[in-house]
Each structure stands twice: as C-alpha cells, then as structure tokens.
Amino acid sequence: MDTPLAMESGHPDPPPGQCWCCGSIDDPDRMIHLGNHPEVAMCRPCARWAAKEAWEIEDRDRTGVLVSLRDRFRRLRRGVIDRNWHRHPVFGRPLRWLGNRLP
Ligand SMILES: [Zn+2]
CATH class of the missing domain: 1.10.287 (Helix Hairpins)
Structure with missing residues (x-):
C-alpha cells in the first residue's frame, strides 16, 4: 500500500490547492501535480523555479x-x-x- 509522502515525514498533507513549495493557494486545476504523487501540487511560479533549478543542475556538467x-x-x-x-x-x-x- 502506498503511503503519502507527508505521512512518511510526519507532516500532514497541505489542503488541496495549496502549493507544497511556498504554501500559496490556487485552483488545483491550475497547479502542477507530480506524476506518482498527484496529491503533491506546486503553483506555477514554483514549478518555473523548479525547472530553472533542474536546468542549473544539468548545466553543472x-x-x-x-x-x-x-x-x-x-x-x-x-x-x-x-x-x-x-x-x-x-x-x-x-x-x-x-x-x-x-x-
Ligand atoms: Zn508555490
């Protein structure tokens, strides 16, 4: 049985529509959800930030x-x-x- 990420870490899941990164609230349909954990949502600005971070990590090599x-x-x-x-x-x-x- 899958255990939600938040339960494993001991923190309760944020309410639907709350960004797991910055805590802002938005319409869940306008947020980015992780593939294996759709309960994990990110607002669009945080998703852009994550994409930039990924690009920067790739650029290190x-x-x-x-x-x-x-x-x-x-x-x-x-x-x-x-x-x-x-x-x-x-x-x-x-x-x-x-x-x-x-x-
Ligand atoms: Zn956010």
Whole structure:
C-alpha cells in the first residue's frame, strides 16, 4: 500500500490547492501535480523555479558559450533578488517579467 509522502515525514498533507513549495493557494486545476504523487501540487511560479533549478543542475556538467551565458544570467538574477530590485514599484514588474523568460 502506498503511503503519502507527508505521512512518511510526519507532516500532514497541505489542503488541496495549496502549493507544497511556498504554501500559496490556487485552483488545483491550475497547479502542477507530480506524476506518482498527484496529491503533491506546486503553483506555477514554483514549478518555473523548479525547472530553472533542474536546468542549473544539468548545466553543472556542461561547458560552452551558452552555459556561460546562462550562468551570467543566473548571477545577475541573484544580484537583483539580493538587492530586492524585483519588488521595486517601477522596475520590479519588468524585472520579474524578464526573470521569468531567462534561464
Ligand atoms: Zn508555490
């Protein structure tokens, strides 16, 4: 018998529609569900973050101009986030838009 992930870790499952990553609430039909554990849902921003993380992990074993360029974008993004510029009232929105489209 399958045991839900949350039961194995001793934590109760979050309610349906709650992101297991950040805790935000959304329509479950507009969330990403894991294949073997459909009870595990992620909001779209967290799913984009996870995809970027996976890409970064894959890039660790690669070399080349494009890998170097993606690393620069990642460092630039971290610099923006460290300075909280992504929440700036004027520049925040275009920076977040750009950040969603870059590696
Ligand atoms: Zn989330």
